[in-house]
Amino acid sequence: MRKLRTAIVAAVVLVVSAIAGSPASAQKPGGTLVQITQPEPPNLAPYISTSAPISQVTAKIYDGLLEYGFDLKPKPSLAESWQISPDGKTVAFKLRKDVKFHDGKPLTAADVKFTIMEVLKKVHPRGINTFRDVTDVETPDDFTAVFKLANAAPYMLAALSGYESPILPKHVFGQGDIKTHPNANQPIGTGPFKFVEWRRGELVRLDKNPDYWRKGLPYLDRIVVRFINDEATRTAALEKGEAHVAGFGAVPYNDAKKLAQLPSIEVTTKGYEMISPVVELLINTKKAPLDNQKVRQAMAYAVDRQFVIDNIWFGFGKPATGLISSNFAPSGLYTAEVTKYQVPDGIERANKLLDEAGFPRKDGGIRFEIVHDITPYGPEWQRFGEVVQQQLAKVGIKATLRYEDVATWLKRIYSDYDFALTSNFLYNLPDPVLGVHRAIHGKLIRQGTVFVNGSQWSDPRADELMDKATIEPDAEKRAEYYREVQKIAVAASPIIWVFELNFPTVINKRYKDVIASPLGIYANFATAWRE
Amino acid sequence: MGAARLLRYLLRRILQAIPVVLGVVVLNFLLLQLAPGDAATVLAGEAGGAPAEYIQQLRERFGLDKPVPVQLAVYVKNILVLDLGYSFRNASPVLPLILGRLWPTLLLMGTTLVLSVGGGVLLGLFAAVWVRSWKDHVISLLAIISYAMPLFWIGLMLILLFSIKLDWLPTSGMEDAAAFYEGWERAADIAKHLILPAVTLSLFYIALYARLMRATMLDQRGLDYVTTARAKGLAERQITIRHVVRNALLPVVTVAGVQVGGLLGGSVVVESVFAWPGLGQLAFQSLFARDLNLLLGIFFISSCLVVVVNIIVDIVYILLDPRIRVG
Numbered sequence: 137m138r139k140l141r142t143a144i145v146a147a148v149v150l151v152v153s154a155i156a157g158s159p160a161s162a163q164k165p166g167g168t169l170v171q172i173t174q175p176e177p178p179n180l181a182p183y184i185s186t187s188a189p190i191s192q193v194t195a196k197i198y199d200g201l202l203e204y205g206f207d208l209k210p211k212p213s214l215a216e217s218w219q220i221s222p223d224g225k226t227v228a229f230k231l232r233k234d235v236k237f238h239d240g241k242p243l244t245a246a247d248v249k250f251t252i253m254e255v256l257k258k259v260h261p262r263g264i265n266t267f268r269d270v271t272d273v274e275t276p277d278d279f280t281a282v283f284k285l286a287n288a289a290p291y292m293l294a295a296l297s298g299y300e301s302p303i304l305p306k307h308v309f310g311q312g313d314i315k316t317h318p319n320a321n322q323p324i325g326t327g328p329f330k331f332v333e334w335r336r337g338e339l340v341r342l343d344k345n346p347d348y349w350r351k352g353l354p355y356l357d358r359i360v361v362r363f364i365n366d367e368a369t370r371t372a373a374l375e376k377g378e379a380h381v382a383g384f385g386a387v388p389y390n391d392a393k394k395l396a397q398l399p400s401i402e403v404t405t406k407g408y409e410m411i412s413p414v415v416e417l418l419i420n421t422k423k424a425p426l427d428n429q430k431v432r433q434a435m436a437y438a439v440d441r442q443f444v445i446d447n448i449w450f451g452f453g454k455p456a457t458g459l460i461s462s463n464f465a466p467s468g469l470y471t472a473e474v475t476k477y478q479v480p481d482g483i484e485r486a487n488k489l490l491d492e493a494g495f496p497r498k499d500g501g502i503r504f505e506i507v508h509d510i511t512p513y514g515p516e517w518q519r520f521g522e523v524v525q526q527q528l529a530k531v532g533i534k535a536t537l538r539y540e541d542v543a544t545w546l547k548r549i550y551s552d553y554d555f556a557l558t559s560n561f562l563y564n565l566p567d568p569v570l571g572v573h574r575a576i577h578g579k580l581i582r583q584g585t586v587f588v589n590g591s592q593w594s595d596p597r598a599d600e601l602m603d604k605a606t607i608e609p610d611a612e613k614r615a616e617y618y619r620e621v622q623k624i625a626v627a628a629s630p631i632i633w634v635f636e637l638n639f640p641t642v643i644n645k646r647y648k649d650v651i652a653s654p655l656g657i658y659a660n661f662a663t664a665w666r667e
Numbered sequence: 668m669g670a671a672r673l674l675r676y677l678l679r680r681i682l683q684a685i686p687v688v689l690g691v692v693v694l695n696f697l698l699l700q701l702a703p704g705d706a707a708t709v710l711a712g713e714a715g716g717a718p719a720e721y722i723q724q725l726r727e728r729f730g731l732d733k734p735v736p737v738q739l740a741v742y743v744k745n746i747l748v749l750d751l752g753y754s755f756r757n758a759s760p761v762l763p764l765i766l767g768r769l770w771p772t773l774l775l776m777g778t779t780l781v782l783s784v785g786g787g788v789l790l791g792l793f794a795a796v797w798v799r800s801w802k803d804h805v806i807s808l809l810a811i812i813s814y815a816m817p818l819f820w821i822g823l824m825l826i827l828l829f830s831i832k833l834d835w836l837p838t839s840g841m842e843d844a845a846a847f848y849e850g851w852e853r854a855a856d857i858a859k860h861l862i863l864p865a866v867t868l869s870l871f872y873i874a875l876y877a878r879l880m881r882a883t884m885l886d887q888r889g890l891d892y893v894t895t896a897r898a899k900g901l902a903e904r905q906i907t908i909r910h911v912v913r914n915a916l917l918p919v920v921t922v923a924g925v926q927v928g929g930l931l932g933g934s935v936v937v938e939s940v941f942a943w944p945g946l947g948q949l950a951f952q953s954l955f956a957r958d959l960n961l962l963l964g965i966f967f968i969s970s971c972l973v974v975v976v977n978i979i980v981d982i983v984y985i986l987l988d989p990r991i992r993v994g
């Protein structure tokens with residue numbers, strides 16, 4: 137009897153250690169993953185629209201030339217290697233030779249050339265900017281694509297994922313008008329999952345691509361992306377196990393905390409390192425009294441960042457020091473050596489600055505009144521507005537709240553400049569050229585263009601530094617330029633950078649390795665598997 | 668009354684409806700111009716920002732750079748040949764978008780209509796028969812409660828109870844998202860998914876019809892023809908079923924006709940809570956995206972539906988009450 141028991145124990149130990157010792161052997165094929173994406177994407181054409189939900193679906197269908205590790209360094213994908221000339225003006229990509237599109241046609245350099253020159257550079261909202269210096273893509277042979285640039289473009293190498301720059305088949309999208317192409321909602325890519333159907337208002341079905349060029353992948357048989365409009369219902373579907381993954385605020389922050397208590401669910405904030413959303417308060421620097429730098433600094437001192445994170449975003453954040461997210465610390469682009477507004481005596485400093493600026497407290501302790509517009513993206517923003525209102529009241533600024541729908545709000549802020557202070561959030565994206573310049577560069581004070589420099593502030597020195605950093609191939613020099621930009625902009629305080637938002641991603645624990653890239657849900661899920 | 672006469676009547680009603688629908692289209696078009704912001708800004712906003720060239724490109728593509736009267740003329744001209752246009756936001760022609768969402772809406776509407784009229788009429792009838800007894804009070808109380816509770820809240824509570832706690836029914840959606848059933852299995856699956864949203868949406872209307880039915884039943888019972896029938900020696904049961912109910916149904920049919928219009932709009936909340944892929948949600952999203960072609964298309968289809976339902980209601984009147992004639 138005892139012998140038997142010992143044998144059993146030994147066997148169990150053996151099995152357990154076998155599983156623990158070689159995690160790779162535990163990954164098994166099969167299973168359907170149900171992902172919740174909110175809201176439903178308007179279309180499945182990531183080459184023409186960067187509307188946030190689209191790529192949560194299409195990144196599984198379209199590969200890019202490159203992928204990225206958590207260190208934000210590029211890794212091979214469709215391009216197996218690449219070479220950059222010393223002046224940075226030539227980037228040569230060697231393509232894999234065994235890649236097929238979902239319709240069976242092989243991928244060649246002609247597809248890359250077509251995608252960059254005819255599509256992304258012309259009609260992609262961010263591609264127009266990313267590839268503006270690409271003058272040509274040369275294709276000396278079927279599997280080499282040489283990017284010719286007018287200037288070095290160090291940011292471009294960070295923007296070649298399937299999320300940011302999906303590679304399209306020329307034989308499909310080269311026919312007809314790209315802007316109203318019939319395949320907009322019938323995507324054909326080279327990715328691990330093939331598009332099967334889209335039932336509007338309900339779901340998108342993606343099935344495993346059996347001919348995927350990474351042999352043995354993907355593990356999952358199917359991904360279904362569901363659209364559930366009501367946040368409480370989304371939480372219920374995750375709790376019941378009808379859906380298995382949701383990110384980007386699809387689950388309310390308090391519900392994410394609650395779901396994390398369940399044994400079947402894990403909540404992570406990883407997978408946003410190449411997105412880096414920063415919550416901010418945008419100030420109209422052309423409007424008195426906010427044209428006064430001291431007033432703007434005082435407001436920056438008055439906002440208690442930690443309070444906002446803890447009480448409104450349920451801890452899913454980290455105080456921001458400036459315009460560049462601390463996710464850029466590894467590459468040296470980020471610095472904390474700027475004017476620090478999150479200080480214990482913030483209120484006293486703010487009061488002092490406002491007195492100096494010539495706005496003494498009058499009746500009822502009020503110095504002046506402003507209207508605070510709230511970004512129309514959900515209830516937490518409304519509560520954020522209420523907190524800002526209270527905190528500004530402490531220093532004698534009376535703010536009235538205004539809440540409008542998205543179209544009205546966008547028009548007010550970016551077309552009419554008819555505002556004083558508004559909440560907002562902006563993605564830093566994989567490089568400051570793509571995500572940060574737009575907020576503070578003088579050239580980007582463009583009336584009518586949304587999510588660019590709405591505060592209308594600019595500084596000649598900062599502009600010059602950003603222009604230099606754009607075309608500087610040397611990483612250390614670039615980092616230096618950006619550190620100085622941060623000092624200048626944070627001191628002038630045209631925007632109150634409040635906190636770095638860490639979106640929670642809710643994952644059913646039966647599914648492993650779901651978040652395997654700094655792009656998180658915007659990655660292709662090729663290595664995700666079900667227990 | 669001959670079939671030819673009925674047909675002529677139908678034809679005339681349909682011809683009369685055309686200017687009505689056109690009027691609705693023009694009015695909607697003009698009303699929507701009042702909403703600030705346009706589709707190009709929203710699209711660019713959803714994209715997290717875009718260069719000015721891009722926004723200008725969008726406006727040209729959408730035809731938003733043309734003056735409003737020109738846009739209206741183009742739209743009306745297209746509507747006359749039933750071309751509902753293209754939704755740029757959805758990268759798809761409008762008609763298939765709407766048709767794809769129409770049948771889930773009709774399924775939900777139809778089920779709700781049957782449940783609510785059936786349930787409401789029965790409950791109202793019983794309440795009237797058992798008037799002022801405890802059963803009547805219970806029915807009235809339940810009616811008031813379900814009448815007063817907000818739809819979304821009822822929906823969420825039903826989900827919590829029947830899906831999460833009891834694990835009997837799915838939380839949301841129209842079909843099992845992982846299974847992709849075919850044939851009868853699919854029908855059964857859809858039926859299972861239909862229960863909670865249909866019940867939620869019905870509760871309000873059941874209450875409405877129950878109260879209406881009860882009140883008109885009681886009204887009718889005091890009228891002379893009932894006394895005559897009773898004097899004739901008819902049994903109470905026969906009087907109720909053959910005479911009173913038939914007359915009391917007329918106002919219910921009227922309200923049901925109005926309800927169909929309301930159901931199209933009122934189901935937005937229920938569709939949203941249960942992730943039901945119907946027209947309501949589509950209309951809601953396209954309004955916030957300023958997707959005017961799509962929105963106008965939905966209005967057009969809904970006004971056609973309302974017109975059709977009104978005609979049906981009028982025909983039901985004729986069947987219920989021989990005194991009403993087509994003229």
